[in-house]
Amino acid sequence: MATTATTTTETDAAAEKTILDSLETRASELSIWELRQIEAKPKTAAGKAVDWLLRLLPLIVSLLIIAQYKFAPNFKEFKPLDKSKPTNLWVWFIGFFAAILLARVFISLFSLLENVRFRGDKNNSRWNRAILFSKRTSQKLRRNAPIYTAVFILLFAYDWATLKTGRLPQPYFPWPDAILNAMISDRVILWKSVWHSLILLFIGYSSGGLAGLVTGIAAGWSEKARYWVWPVVKVLGPIPSTTWLPIILIVASSLFGGSVFLIALGVWYPVTMTTMTGVLNIPKSNFEAARTFGATKAALIFKVAIPASSPFIFQGLTQGMSIACTALLVAEMMGVEAGLGWYINWQRGWAEFAKMYAAVIIICLTFFLVNALFSFIKKRVLRWKEGGVV
Amino acid sequence: MSERGSIEVRNLNKTFARLDSGGTLCAIEDLSLTVEPGEFVSIVGTSGCGKSTLLRVIAGLEMPTRGEVLCGGVPVTGTNPDRGLVFQEHTLFPWLTVRRNIIFALKSSKRLGANRAAVDTLIGKAGLSEFAGSYPHQLSGGMRQRASLIRSLAVSPDVLLLDEPLGALDSFTRMTLQDEIIRLWQERGNTMVLITHDVDEAVYLSQRIVVMSPRPGRVTEVVDVPMSYPRNRGSSDFTELRVKLLTALNFASEVEQEYNL
Ligand SMILES: Nc1ncnc2c1ncn2[C@@H]1O[C@H](COP(=O)(O)OP(=O)(O)OP(=O)(O)O)[C@@H](O)[C@H]1O
Ligand SMILES: [Mg+2]
Numbered sequence: 278m279a280t281t282a283t284t285t286t287e288t289d290a291a292a293e294k295t296i297l298d299s300l301e302t303r304a305s306e307l308s309i310w311e312l313r314q315i316e317a318k319p320k321t322a323a324g325k326a327v328d329w330l331l332r333l334l335p336l337i338v339s340l341l342i343i344a345q346y347k348f349a350p351n352f353k354e355f356k357p358l359d360k361s362k363p364t365n366l367w368v369w370f371i372g373f374f375a376a377i378l379l380a381r382v383f384i385s386l387f388s389l390l391e392n393v394r395f396r397g398d399k400n401n402s403r404w405n406r407a408i409l410f411s412k413r414t415s416q417k418l419r420r421n422a423p424i425y426t427a428v429f430i431l432l433f434a435y436d437w438a439t440l441k442t443g444r445l446p447q448p449y450f451p452w453p454d455a456i457l458n459a460m461i462s463d464r465v466i467l468w469k470s471v472w473h474s475l476i477l478l479f480i481g482y483s484s485g486g487l488a489g490l491v492t493g494i495a496a497g498w499s500e501k502a503r504y505w506v507w508p509v510v511k512v513l514g515p516i517p518s519t520t521w522l523p524i525i526l527i528v529a530s531s532l533f534g535g536s537v538f539l540i541a542l543g544v545w546y547p548v549t550m551t552t553m554t555g556v557l558n559i560p561k562s563n564f565e566a567a568r569t570f571g572a573t574k575a576a577l578i579f580k581v582a583i584p585a586s587s588p589f590i591f592q593g594l595t596q597g598m599s600i601a602c603t604a605l606l607v608a609e610m611m612g613v614e615a616g617l618g619w620y621i622n623w624q625r626g627w628a629e630f631a632k633m634y635a636a637v638i639i640i641c642l643t644f645f646l647v648n649a650l651f652s653f654i655k656k657r658v659l660r661w662k663e664g665g666v667v
Numbered sequence: 668m669s670e671r672g673s674i675e676v677r678n679l680n681k682t683f684a685r686l687d688s689g690g691t692l693c694a695i696e697d698l699s700l701t702v703e704p705g706e707f708v709s710i711v712g713t714s715g716c717g718k719s720t721l722l723r724v725i726a727g728l729e730m731p732t733r734g735e736v737l738c739g740g741v742p743v744t745g746t747n748p749d750r751g752l753v754f755q756e757h758t759l760f761p762w763l764t765v766r767r768n769i770i771f772a773l774k775s776s777k778r779l780g781a782n783r784a785a786v787d788t789l790i791g792k793a794g795l796s797e798f799a800g801s802y803p804h805q806l807s808g809g810m811r812q813r814a815s816l817i818r819s820l821a822v823s824p825d826v827l828l829l830d831e832p833l834g835a836l837d838s839f840t841r842m843t844l845q846d847e848i849i850r851l852w853q854e855r856g857n858t859m860v861l862i863t864h865d866v867d868e869a870v871y872l873s874q875r876i877v878v879m880s881p882r883p884g885r886v887t888e889v890v891d892v893p894m895s896y897p898r899n900r901g902s903s904d905f906t907e908l909r910v911k912l913l914t915a916l917n918f919a920s921e922v923e924q925e926y927n928l
Contacts, residue, residue, distance in 0.1 A: 661804075
C-alpha cells in the first residue's frame with residue numbers, strides 16, 4: 278500500500294485484509310476483483326463523500342423528473358387532444374428506474390458495515406460474502422452514476438422543453454409520455470415492423486457477409502481469383518450500394534429480394550476487402566506447420582486461413598453492419614412496404630409525430646441490440662487475440 | 668535402405684532467388700547425407716549456413732533445385748505427417764489453445780483416434796498441464812517452444828526434424844528436456860535430426876554430428892559419438908569430443924571468412 282495512506286485507508290486496508298483472508302482463497306491466488314482492490318489508489322475522506330453524492334445523483338434527478346412531470350404546470354397554449362392527454366405512464370416508467378437505483382443505493386450502503394464483526398465469529402464467511410457483493414455493487418454504481426445522471430438530466434430537460442414550456446415547436450416534438458403511449462398503442466404493428474426489418478437485415482447481411490467471405494478468401498488465396506475480384510472491388514467498392522436502389526426498384530421482381538441484394542452488396546464490399554487483406558497477411562509459417570501435419574487443402578482454408586484472418590474478417594463485418602443498417606432503412610423508406618423505415622414514413626405522412634418518434638427510438642434500440650449481439654460474438658470468437666478485442 | 672525412417676540426401680543443391688538484388692543465393696551446394704532409421708543425428712554450423720533450409724527440404728516444404736531427397740526409400744515430393752518438423756520459431760496457432768493445437772495436428776494427420784488419450788500425458792510431460800487451456804500468447808517463450816515440440820511429437824512421426832527446439836530455454840530446463848527427448852526417442856525408436864547451436868547439446872544427444880560450413884552450405888565433417896546413453900557431461904570422452912567439434916566449427920567459420928573476402 279502507498280506510504281501516503283491516511284488512517285482511514287489504513288483501517289480500510291486492514292478490514293479488506295480480514296475479508297480477504299477469511300475467504301477460503303489460497304494465500305497467493307487473488308481473484309480478479311481482489312487484485313483490482315489492491316491496485317486501486319487509496320481514497321481520501323472527501324473523495325469518498327463525493328463518491329456517495331455521485332451514487333445518489335441519478336436517483337435524485339429521476340425523482341426530479343417525476344416531480345416536474347406531476348406538479349409543474351403544463352404549457353399554457355397546449356390544448357390536449359383526446360388521445361394525447363398526459364398519462365401516468367411516464368411516472369411509472371421513470372419510477373421503475375428510480376426503484377432499481379434506490380435498491381442499488383441500499384445495497385451499496387450495506388458495505389459501510391464492513392468493519393462490523395460479530396463476537397466469537399470473526400470469520401463469518403456469509404457476512405463477508407454479503408459485504409463483498411455490496412462493495413461490488415457500490416463500485417459498479419459509482420462507475421455508471423455519471424452517465425445515468427446525464428441521461429436523466431437530458432430527459433428532464435426534454436420534458437421541460439416540450440410539455441412544460443413548449444420551447445420546442447409543437448406538435449413536432451411530442452413529450453416523452455406521448456411517445457411512450459404511442460409505443461403502447463401501436464405495439465402490434467411496431468412489433469411486426471421490427472420483425473420484418475430484422476429478417477430483411479439478417480438475410481441481406483448474412484448473404485452479403487458470406488459472399489464477401491468467399492470472394493475475399495478466394496482473392497487472398499489465389500492470384501488468379503485476385504486478378505478478377507480486384508477490379509470489381511475497385512470499381513464497385515467506393516459507390517454506396519444505395520445508388521443502385523432506383524435500378525433495383527425497376528428490375529427486381531420482388532422488392533424484398535431487391536432489398537436483400539442491396540444490403541448484401543453493401544456488406545459484400547468491406548468483407549471482401551478485409552478478408553483478402555487478412556488472408557494475404559497470414560504468416561506463411563502457419564500454413565507450413567499445418568502442412569507438416571498433412572493438413573488437406575480444405576483444412577488449410579477452413580482451419581487455418583479463416584481463423585487466422587478472423588480479426589480482419591470481423592473488421593469488415595463491423596463496417597458492413599453499419600452499411601447494412603443504413604441500406605435497410607433506405608430500402609424500407611423508398612420502396613419496401615413493411616418494416617421500421619416504412620412505418621416512420623407512413624406515420625410522418627399522417628403527421629403522427631409521437632408514433633414517428635416511437636419508431637425512431639425503437640430503431641435505435643433494435644440496432645443497438647443487434648450491434649451488442651454482434652460485439653458479443655466477436656469478443657468470444659476473437660478471445661485468443663493478444664491484448665483482447667478493441 | 669528402404670526402411671521406414673531412413674533419410675537419403677543425394678547431391679542436394681538449393682538456390683533461392685534474391686528478390687532484393689535480382690540475383691540468386693546458393694544456400695546448399697552438393698550436399699549428400701545418409702541417416703539410418705532410428706538414428707539420432709545432430710547438425711551444427713554457424714548461423715546462415717543452410718541448416719534450416721536443409722531441414723525444410725527434407726520435410727518437403729522446399730523443393731530441391733538439384734539433387735533429390737529420399738525418405739524411407741521414397742522421393743520426397745511434399746509434406747507428410749511421417750516427417751515432423753519443429754520450427755526454429757514456435758509455430759503454434761495463436762487462435763487455438765495448447766490442447767487444441769495438439770488435437771489439430773492429430774486430426775490433420777488422421778491419427779486422433781489412437782492418440783487422444785496421450786494428449787494430456789504429453790502435455791503433462793512438458794510441464795504444461797496447468798496451461799493446456801491457455802492460448803499461445805499467454806505462455807512464456809520457453810513454454811511455447813515446449814508446446815510446439817510436443818505438438819509434433821503427438822503425431823508420432825517416423826522422422827522428427829528439430830530446428831533448435833530448445834533454443835529459447837534456460838540451461839536447467841534445457842537439460843531436463845534433453846533427457847526427455849532421449850527418453851522419447853529410445854521409447855519410440857524414430858529417426859531424429861536435430862539442429863543446434865550448442866555443441867554440448869549435440870554431443871549429449873546424438874550418435875552422429877554433422878558439421879556444416881556456410882555459403883554455400885556444405886558438410887565439412889561428420890563426427891561419430893561412440894558413447895552409450897545416458898551420457899556424463901563431465902567425462903573425459905565428452906570433453907574431448909567437444910573440443911574436436913569446436914575445432915571443426917572453427918575451421919568451418921574460417922572457410923566462411925575466405926568466402927567473404
Ligand atoms: N526463402 C528464402 N529466400 C531467400 N533466401 C533464403 C530463404 N531461406 C533461406 N535463405 C537464405 O539461405 C541461407 C541459409 O538460411 P538458413 O535459414 O538455412 O540458415 P541457418 O543455418 O538455419 O541459420 P540459423 O542458424 O541462423 O538459423 C541464408 O543466407 C538465407 O538468407
Ligand atoms: Mg535456422
